[in-house]
Amino acid sequence: MSLAPYHIGLETLNQEVAEANLALQGVLPSWLTGMLLRTGPAKFEVGEQSYRHWFDGLAMLYQFWFKENQIRYTNRFLQSGSYLDALETGRIYRGEFGTSPQRSLLTQLLTMFIDRPLTDNGNVNVTAIADQVVAVTETPTPVAFDPTTLQTLGNFEYADDLAGQVTTAHPHFDFKRNQIISYQIQFGRRSAYAIYSIEAGTKQRSLFTQIPVQQPAYMHSFPISEKYIILVECPLTVNPLRLATIRFHKTPFIENYRWHPEQGTRFHIIDRENGNLVNTCEGDPFFAFHYVNAFEQDGSLVVDASSYPDASIIHDFYLENLRSGTETSHKGQLNRYYVPLQGKSVRAEPLSDALVEFPRIHYKRCNGQPYQFVYGGNSQQSHNFIDQLVKVDVKTGAIKSWQQQSCYPGEPVFVAAPNASAEDEGVILSLVLDASQRKTFLLVLEAQSFEEIARAEVPHIIPFGFHGQFFEDITEPMSNHHLHR
Numbered sequence: 001m002s003l004a005p006y007h008i009g010l011e012t013l014n015q016e017v018a019e020a021n022l023a024l025q026g027v028l029p030s031w032l033t034g035m036l037l038r039t040g041p042a043k044f045e046v047g048e049q050s051y052r053h054w055f056d057g058l059a060m061l062y063q064f065w066f067k068e069n070q071i072r073y074t075n076r077f078l079q080s081g082s083y084l085d086a087l088e089t090g091r092i093y094r095g096e097f098g099t100s101p102q103r104s105l106l107t108q109l110l111t112m113f114i115d116r117p118l119t120d121n122g123n124v125n126v127t128a129i130a131d132q133v134v135a136v137t138e139t140p141t142p143v144a145f146d147p148t149t150l151q152t153l154g155n156f157e158y159a160d161d162l163a164g165q166v167t168t169a170h171p172h173f174d175f176k177r178n179q180i181i182s183y184q185i186q187f188g189r190r191s192a193y194a195i196y197s198i199e200a201g202t203k204q205r206s207l208f209t210q211i212p213v214q215q216p217a218y219m220h221s222f223p224i225s226e227k228y229i230i231l232v233e234c235p236l237t238v239n240p241l242r243l244a245t246i247r248f249h250k251t252p253f254i255e256n257y258r259w260h261p262e263q264g265t266r267f268h269i270i271d272r273e274n275g276n277l278v279n280t281c282e283g284d285p286f287f288a289f290h291y292v293n294a295f296e297q298d299g300s301l302v303v304d305a306s307s308y309p310d311a312s313i314i315h316d317f318y319l320e321n322l323r324s325g326t327e328t329s330h331k332g333q334l335n336r337y338y339v340p341l342q343g344k345s346v347r348a349e350p351l352s353d354a355l356v357e358f359p360r361i362h363y364k365r366c367n368g369q370p371y372q373f374v375y376g377g378n379s380q381q382s383h384n385f386i387d388q389l390v391k392v393d394v395k396t397g398a399i400k401s402w403q404q405q406s407c408y409p410g411e412p413v414f415v416a417a418p419n420a421s422a423e424d425e426g427v428i429l430s431l432v433l434d435a436s437q438r439k440t441f442l443l444v445l446e447a448q449s450f451e452e453i454a455r456a457e458v459p460h461i462i463p464f465g466f467h468g469q470f471f472e473d474i475t476e477p478m479s480n481h482h483l484h485r
């Protein structure tokens with residue numbers, strides 16, 4: 001089997017490093033103080049067994065602590081239930097996105113009716129709820145950890161019992177209303193999208209509204225505007241009864257879903273004042289993991305997304321395909337959707353040929369508002385993995401980019417300068433694999449020019465991960481206002 005040049009970014013990392021001072025090339029802005037916390041899949045084998053999908057690997061936490069032109073680095077496995085069960089049994093014990101527990105026939109018979117817990121392998125994102133920092137995946141069981149030591153503290157306990165088996169790893173935080181907004185999907189004979197809020201500083205999910213659904217869609221994230229919550233149902237849907245019993249059967253989570261392009265992609269618009277479903281409208285089928293932003297304009301909503309023509313990208317992300325460098329069938333791009341508040345038809349328009357995957361914006365200032373800049377990853381050469389960072393001006397279509405030979409960058413996290421006057425005044429932080437040097441480095445770009453100002457080599461290869469957040473002030477007890485998104 002041939003191997004992709006970036007395959008070393010998809011191999012297990014076992015090494016844990018504590019408080020390593022990274023050698024820095026370049027100079028950091030004097031205001032850059034705080035902590036970048038990231039998570040990602042890092043362990044792809046348990047005993048003789050292997051996870052199958054990029055989204056499955058057991059989570060590692062990564063911390064980059066910025067202070068006085070220095071970066072201190074620590075990484076540590078998340079001791080989730082999934083991780084501990086795997087270590088204890090020497091097997092893949094809990095099902096993940098694209099991998100089911102692999103059991104012998106005898107074990108299958110003996111354990112047929114044992115209810116295995118859902119995964120809590122928080123390898124997708126880091127966020128904060130109440131006073132705790134948590135690692136999250138797409139089940140409603142965050143895992144809390146100490147941001148300074150990366151020690152796992154255990155499953156986060158909500159102060160309620162809101163039902164639901166699946167959620168998003170991309171909750172929103174509304175800085176005006178001072179609350180988290182998210183949803184859970186409830187599978188059963190009557191399935192529903194249950195949208196909830198959490199007031200800052202509390203652990204109580206308050207049900208805001210429920211939208212009944214017959215065949216729930218796979219939704220990785222969702223956009224909000226100032227007045228509306230938008231749930232976008234790409235036509236990758238599931239018979240809910242298949243997932244209601246997923247703990248007992250052998251098909252991995254995502255392989256229960258089917259692509260139904262004839263349904264188009266549906267947009268549900270929910271009024272944030274009263275929870276009313278204002279409109280449901282439909283456009284041509286597409287698939288997206290990530291919505292960049294949404295805002296109101298001339299009586300309709302504008303929704304920007306990192307879009308793919310269909311959901312085959314999920315198949316492309318099986319480790320076997322990624323490691324061998326199989327060409328992806330379709331390249332994604334940044335699209336704008338005009339979603340009417342009244343009327344049934346959604347119009348799509350490309351904003352850029354670039355993919356702009358793992359999109360980030362100046363969240364605190366621009367989320368839900370008209371905005372100008374999005375940062376993301378693009379695949380310019382291989383069409384199958386991110387080899388370039390881009391900054392797209394969504395007003396003009398102008399692009400700035402960063403790339404380097406044999407380098408594969410990850411999510412570009414925007415950190416605003418204090419009291420920034422311009423939307424793009426700040427820095428971009430991205431982990432980059434240099435495949436020829438066999439090293440990962442943290443890249444720091446000046447966000448306005450998109451030029452490199454510094455980089456710091458990490459003592460090992462960090463497997464490609466997904467998301468992270470910058471916390472401005474880590475020396476005080478954590479709270480949501482420190483979360484700099």
Ligand SMILES: [Fe+2]
Binds near residue numbers: 124467
């Ligand atoms: Fe994501």
